[in-house]
Structure formats: C-alpha cells, structure tokens
Amino acid sequence: MDEIKRLIEERFSHWNVYFDQSGKANWVSMNDGNHFFEIEIVPNVGVGVTDRRNVAEIDFSGHDEAFETLNEALEYIMECCE
Numbered sequence: 001m002d003e004i005k006r007l008i009e010e011r012f013s014h015w016n017v018y019f020d021q022s023g024k025a026n027w028v029s030m031n032d033g034n035h036f037f038e039i040e041i042v043p044n045v046g047v048g049v050t051d052r053r054n055v056a057e058i059d060f061s062g063h064d065e066a067f068e069t070l071n072e073a074l075e076y077i078m079e080c081c082e
Contacts, residue, residue, distance in 0.1 A: 011074055035081045047073040
C-alpha cells in the first residue's frame, strides 16, 4: 500500500484521495472536485478504474477500464482530466 500511496500522491497531490484494503484488493477513491474515480488494485491481477459522477449515493455507472499496471491507470486518469 505504501508504494500505491506514493505513486498517487506524487501525481495527484492536490486531489482528495482515500485508501482502503479489502482482502487482496487495494481500493482508492479520488477526486479533484470535478472528476471522481474509484480504483481497484489487485496484485498479480491488474488495476480497474471506474469514472463516476458526483452524486450523493455511490455511483458506478461510469466507464470501467482495466490496466495491467497502476502507472497505466494513472496515465489514463490524467488524460481524462485534461
């Protein structure tokens, strides 16, 4: 989890970022006030990213993307927010 935190905080220092663990999966919820993402990181499996709307209830209706590495997922998020 320390490496995940370091990679995300390096690139998204001005974002609201929340970390959690559940079983083998590491979860990250992050937003900049305009863009909201849920990230699931499972070692030796991959990384899933959901782009969600800012609504009061939990919303996973955005597009789901899958990546082999966290770096690829973070690049995708950066591109989405340009």
